Amino acid sequence: MFQEFRFALSRSRATLLQDAAGVLSIGVLLVAGLHLPALI
Numbered sequence: 001m002f003q004e005f006r007f008a009l010s011r012s013r014a015t016l017l018q019d020a021a022g023v024l025s026i027g028v029l030l031v032a033g034l035h036l037p038a039l040i
Contacts (some may be wrong), residue, residue, distance in 0.1 A: 009016075
């Protein structure tokens with residue numbers, strides 16, 4: 001199972017950074033959206 005996981009990770013290494021940036025941007029939008037009512 002570990003070998004399968006390692007193989008899948010090596011195949012998707014090119015898009016791993018893009019996926020991490022997407023998760024980070026969704027987190028920023030969520031935090032900003034939750035704090036927006038306090039600013040109004």
